[in-house]
Structures are given as structure tokens and as C-alpha cells.
Amino acid sequence: MKNSLTIAFIGGGNMAGAMLGGLLGNLCQPQDLLVVDPNPATRAAWEEKGIPTAEQASESLSQYKIWIYAVKPQIMQQAVQASRVFLRDDTLVISIAAGLTTALLSDWLNGADAARSARLIRCMPNTPALIRQGVTGLYAVPTVPEADRELAERVLSSVGAAVWVGQESQLDAVTALSGSGPAYVFLFIESLMAGGIQLGLDQDQARRLALATLKGASLLAADSEDSPARLREKVTSPGGTTAAALARFEQGDFTGLVQAAMQAANDRAAEMARESAAGSTVTDTGKK
Numbered sequence: 339m340k341n342s343l344t345i346a347f348i349g350g351g352n353m354a355g356a357m358l359g360g361l362l363g364n365l366c367q368p369q370d371l372l373v374v375d376p377n378p379a380t381r382a383a384w385e386e387k388g389i390p391t392a393e394q395a396s397e398s399l400s401q402y403k404i405w406i407y408a409v410k411p412q413i414m415q416q417a418v419q420a421s422r423v424f425l426r427d428d429t430l431v432i433s434i435a436a437g438l439t440t441a442l443l444s445d446w447l448n449g450a451d452a453a454r455s456a457r458l459i460r461c462m463p464n465t466p467a468l469i470r471q472g473v474t475g476l477y478a479v480p481t482v483p484e485a486d487r488e489l490a491e492r493v494l495s496s497v498g499a500a501v502w503v504g505q506e507s508q509l510d511a512v513t514a515l516s517g518s519g520p521a522y523v524f525l526f527i528e529s530l531m532a533g534g535i536q537l538g539l540d541q542d543q544a545r546r547l548a549l550a551t552l553k554g555a556s557l558l559a560a561d562s563e564d565s566p567a568r569l570r571e572k573v574t575s576p577g578g579t580t581a582a583a584l585a586r587f588e589q590g591d592f593t594g595l596v597q598a599a600m601q602a603a604n605d606r607a608a609e610m611a612r613e614s615a616a617g618s619t620v621t622d623t624g625k626k
């Protein structure tokens with residue numbers, strides 16, 4: 339085992355890329371990291387940053403204290419079963435997959451060695467991790483030692499905020515809020531820009547105004563002692579322009595629409611877990 343904090347990513351796509359971007363030069367140096375990914379273009383991108391890569395799981399994985407599984411949920415069983423033979427007793431395993439439960443992941447990790455209990459933490463990060471402005475929800479199975487919980491929190495805190503949840507099912511809510519949330523915000527930015535252009539602004543003006551508004555309002559809401567509702571009221575002059583716009587939002591049940599969208603994300607996470615459980619086969623290859 340190497341001495342410094344070492345992390346292997348199994349799956350080096352979008353989310354791993356965002357996390358690696360935030361970790362590099364911060365908590366880790368390139369040589370502390372490993373990316374296992376069958377995609378040659380993905381590996382080439384990480385190699386350009388000086389990060390060692392591998393096409394598939396191999397003995398070298400056992401040198402890394404933390405493994406972060408960052409593959410699509412549909413690929414997870416295959417990725418876990420191809421790598422678990424290299425798992426050490428003190429390896430901290432983190433899954434960032436939406437929906438997949440620790441019960442399912444433990445089954446795949448342990449194979450026939452059912453009595454074994456991996457140090458397993460599930461977390462739900464988001465892509466602003468790339469600029470260290472992410473937020474991650476974390477859940478640890480009860481057997482994970484305190485030192486490993488602290489380690490996971492240190493890693494995820496290095497790319498943004500970290501919020502623990504006490505019940506695993508709450509991770510689906512985290513997914514629906516902050517995991518998928520950046521996409522909702524980007525959609526809102528796109529919508530503001532389209533609205534501004536329709537009203538006569540050019541693309542650049544609309545973009546700058548939309549981004550500065552989102553940033554300024556978010557920072558104000560985070561800094562202020564006023565609630566978001568009170569801050570909204572302070573913008574809304576009676577009989578003014580904001581009141582006219584908000585009435586139109588209300589007519590379209592904006593709040594209800596957001597809640598329904600989040601419910602759909604939450605339900606899809608649970609559904610992905612059911613789909614994976616239905617296709618699950620536990621075939622043992624043992625452990626080293």
C-alpha cells in the first residue's frame with residue numbers, strides 16, 4: 339500500500355472527471371490516483387494530466403486505499419465483480435451510482451464470502467465538484483469504522499460541501515435534489531437566456547445577465563438571514579413587474595412542477611435499483 343492518500347476511480351467518465359478535477363493539486367497529486375476505464379479516449383484524457391490509467395482491474399488496484407466506483411448503474415455489477423478479487427480488508431469502497439443500494443453492492447462485493455463486511459460508503463456528488471463547489475450526500479453502512487467515515491468526508495469535502503444522511507433511502511432524495519440538480523439549474527439558465535433573447539437582448543447579453551443573476555441570488559440567499567421566501571418578497575413590488583411574472587409562474591404551478599420532477603428522479607433511482615437487483619447474479623471469484 340502506498341503511503342499518501344490514494345484513490346482509484348473505477349469508471350473515469352463525467353462524474354469521476356468532475357471529482358478528479360477538484361481533487362487534483364488539492365488533496366491528491368496525479369501519481370496518487372488511478373483511473374480504470376475501458377474507453378481509450380477517456381484514458382487518454384487522464385493520461386494527459388499525468389494520471390495513471392488501466393484498461394481493466396488488476397493487482398495494482400490493491401495499492402489504493404480508496405476505490406470509487408463511478409460507472410453507470412447498469413455496468414456496476416460487472417465492474418464490481420471484475421475488481422473485487424483485488425479488494426483488501428482495509429480498502430474503503432465508495433459508490434457514487436444513483437439508486438444502487440448498499441445491500442446490492444455488498445452482495446456483488448462479497449460474492450460467496452457473505453460473512454465478509456466491506457467498508458462501504460454510498461455517496462451522491464454533483465458536477466460542480468469540478469470547481470470545488472460541489473455538494474455530496476453520504477451514507478455509510480453501520481460497520482464502517484469512524485476513521486473511514488472521516489476519510490470519505492475529507493475526500494468529498496475537498497470538492498465542496500458534504501452532508502451525511504442517516505437513512506439510506508434519503509440518498510434518493512439527495513439524488514433528486516443536488517445530484518441531478520445542476521441540470522435543473524442549467525435548464526433554468528437556458529430558459530432565462532431564451533426569454534431574454536425573445537425580448538430583444540443578444541446572446542452574450544442574455545448569458546451574462548442570466549449567469550450573474552443566478553450567482554448573485556444564490557450568494558445572497560446563502561449569506562442572508564432572510565429566508566428565500568422573504569428575499570423573494572423584497573424583490574416583488576406590489577403591482578410591479580416581478581408580481582406579474584410570479585403570477586404567471588403560479589398559473590403554471592411552477593412549485594408543483596419542480597416537486598413532480600424531483601419525485602420522478604427519486605422514483606427512477608429506486609427503479610434502477612430494482613432493475614439491477616432483478617438482473618443480479620452473484621458468482622464468486624473469491625478475494626485475495
Ligand SMILES: NC(=O)C1=CN([C@@H]2O[C@H](COP(=O)(O)OP(=O)(O)OC[C@H]3O[C@@H](n4cnc5c(N)ncnc54)[C@H](OP(=O)(O)O)[C@@H]3O)[C@@H](O)[C@H]2O)C=CC1
Nearest residue numbers: 348349350351352353375377408409410411417434435436
Ligand atoms: N453525471 C453526474 O452528474 C452524476 C453521476 N453520478 C453517478 O456516477 C456514475 C457515472 O456516471 P457518469 O460519470 O455520468 O457516466 P459516464 O458514462 O460519463 O462514465 C462512466 C465511465 O465508465 C466507463 N466504463 C464502462 N464500463 C466500465 C467498466 N467495466 N469498468 C470501468 N469503467 C467502465 C465508461 O466507458 P464507456 O464510455 O466506454 O462506456 C465511462 O467512461 C453513475 O452511476 C451515476 O449515477 C452521480 C452523481 C452525479
Ligand SMILES: O=C(O)[C@@H]1CCC=N1
Nearest residue numbers: 435436513517518519
Ligand atoms: O442522471 C443520473 O442518473 C445521474 C445521477 C445524478 C446525476 N446524474
